[in-house]
Amino acid sequence: MSISAIMNIAVSGMQVQQTRAAATANNIANAMTPRYDRLKTNFSSEDACGVSASVSPSGAATFDEGSNVDLTQEVVSLIESESGFKANASAFETGADMWDALLSIKRD
Structure with missing residues (x-):
């Protein structure tokens, strides 16, 4: 697996968590609304390219x-x-650090 693929997976993980946090914030904002049906976040993995989320x-x-x-x-x-x-941000930062290390090796 390439460094780019790892970083793309980490980005998809951050996007999924952002979607989950937005749905949760919406639930909290509408907690006292009569007949409000809470939103749930559904996660699914995508073949070797990360994860995705849907809200329903x-x-x-x-x-x-x-x-x-x-x-x-x-x-x-x-x-x-x-x-x-x-956790996903940490994985992304590690990938970015690896890219920096490879670039410094290439320059030398």
Whole structure:
């Protein structure tokens, strides 16, 4: 696997976590909205080129006086999203460092 491929996979991972965080933020913002159906993020892997995410309603029962959003679950989702983003950013930075090392070797 090439350094570029690794960096592209890391970028797709960061984009997926960004999508997840946006859906979670939307759920938190609408937690008190009557009959709001929380959004869930679905992840799927793509053959050797990273991951992708799609957002869809959960399909769970909603309520006339509120939504089906569990704020505890949403906060945990934000924490997981942050950790996933940081891990992918670290992989991307490592790939960038490897490119820098290769360029300095080539120049010498």
